[in-house]
Amino acid sequence: MSLRHAILVLLQDQEASGYDLAREFANSIGLVWNATHQQIYLELGKLNDQNMVKFRHIPQDGKPDKKLYRITEEGRDELIRWLRKPAAPPRIRDAFMVKIAGGALSDSSSILRELDDQADLRRERLHTFEALAKKLDEQGRDKDLFTYLTLRRGILDQQAWLHWADEVKTALNKREILSTSV
Amino acid sequence: MSLRHAILVLLQDQEASGYDLAREFANSIGLVWNATHQQIYLELGKLNDQNMVKFRHIPQDGKPDKKLYRITEEGRDELIRWLRKPAAPPRIRDAFMVKIAGGALSDSSSILRELDDQADLRRERLHTFEALAKKLDEQGRDKDLFTYLTLRRGILDQQAWLHWADEVKTALNKREILSTSV
DNA sequence: ACTACTTATTCAACGGATTGCGCAGCAATA
DNA sequence: TATTGCTGCGCAATCCGTTGAATAAGTAGT
Incomplete structure (x- = not known):
């Protein structure tokens, strides 16, 4: 709305x-x-x-x-x-996460491939956001404080995502090793 | 879709x-x-x-x-x-963030109030997610690995949000002090 | 010369999503 | 006793969003 x-x-x-x-x-x-x-x-x-x-x-x-x-x-x-008036909480609709939730059906390799693709995107975004934030910071960020805070939100979001992706990788690798060693 | x-x-x-x-x-x-x-x-x-x-x-x-x-x-x-087939990137539609981006019009106090409300929600979610993750972890999480990873995503997301909220608070408080001291 | 991209707006068709409502019976609480 | 809440399903109107296309003229590159 x-x-x-x-x-x-x-x-x-x-x-x-x-x-x-x-x-x-x-x-x-x-x-x-x-x-x-x-x-x-x-x-x-x-x-x-x-x-x-x-x-x-x-x-x-x-x-x-x-x-x-x-x-x-x-x-x-x-x-x-x-x-x-208070904002409605954002509705979450993340197709990739649906895939993860239903991940038992896919094989690890295809999940890892898509994870890497998504990670590339996120890393790219992270860099552009960081560059913009840095520029604002140098100009004295108080002028555009709200733009700066919005950028910070984007940065923290990408970082959290990338951190999660690392967790997924290690978890899936560990699992792979276990299943192949049996 | x-x-x-x-x-x-x-x-x-x-x-x-x-x-x-x-x-x-x-x-x-x-x-x-x-x-x-x-x-x-x-x-x-x-x-x-x-x-x-x-x-x-x-x-x-x-x-x-x-x-x-x-x-x-x-x-x-x-x-x-x-x-x-690869998932389309999720489209972002966060009304609260639109408010932040247009924050120059609102007064800090009303932003901070809504920020606190949202933070309560996020904290609550964080706790339920953590509880569920812990339970899965104890039962040996390999069985439900993908549920666990999904929960981890939720947890990291809430944490990143709350961290951002802290940044917003300190930034707005600093600003408040500056403007009232002039 | 041909292709592709940029600026700029608009229409039409379709499908997805929301809002609001309705029915129905049982259980629990105030 | 009245109200609220849970279990369970469904319809209809409307709105929001996506896909795909058309038009039109300039500029930049192969």
Whole structure:
């Protein structure tokens, strides 16, 4: 229910087009909430219908025209109202973990292979988050404290995941050795 | 796309009714995938239409009748096929984190209040997970290794979250002091 | 010259998920 | 006695999200 609110948060700082927002969802906010461009354009349409945002048409040459959206008073009110009431706990839907839970059916080797792939992804994310956090830290992080804290969340999350992956590896290896030695 | 597979994983070990499954989704598997009873009954219906599961009707007295589902050959094949192909990365949708990212609008006190509420929840979960993991460990965890590893994932996740919460608290307190001393 | 990518928006179809409701009887508690 | 809670199943409306595609013009690379 709160793609709308994520959008309103982004529009808080600056006027932006749907395309701009889509890029931010692929980066910064994507850490915390993700959405495709189709969803974003749709939601912007609804927000506009409800007068939470308004836009102006910007003709461009060389590039297609765009619509620059900005948040309205109503939008800001709605956002503040939403911020005040407690957030619903995130619903967890992790397909890879379902595989682990049902792991007795797979063979260890295929689990380990996928684990490594996922670990590569996580490690990559970890590095980009760390680089961004470091940059913020050098600029004095108080200015963008909340961006910094969001990044920290991402960093700790990846680290915990990678740590877990190590546990899985050692557990599966130990098991492999036991079963082959019998 | 894989509520169905989570259900098949559960039906792997034992015959179960929709109600039983709903309870497991609230506990064990819920750690990793959650679903309401409506979704589960609906999905069981579809799985039955596709011959992935079959059921027998159990009349009960004192309690309403129930349908005990079990997995079929086709169901097991489908599950194995699914296990073989790589899982899509989970999409992140954390409303509370959206609030943090847009935290500049809220006052620190309301953020801290909600942070504490969430932390209570996480701490509670941590304890139940730890208790379950300990129990499994004592029974020799190799039998239920994958359940154990799933629990470990939950434990590390809660710990990382709580650690992050501490960071947020100290950061916001420091900031509070700075702003009030000026 | 051809391919691929970037900027920019939108539509249509489908499937997944949520919300809300309804039925039904038993057990326990206030 | 009234209310709440547990066991058990299901339907319908709506909303949210995904997939796939179309359009259009510029730029960068092989």
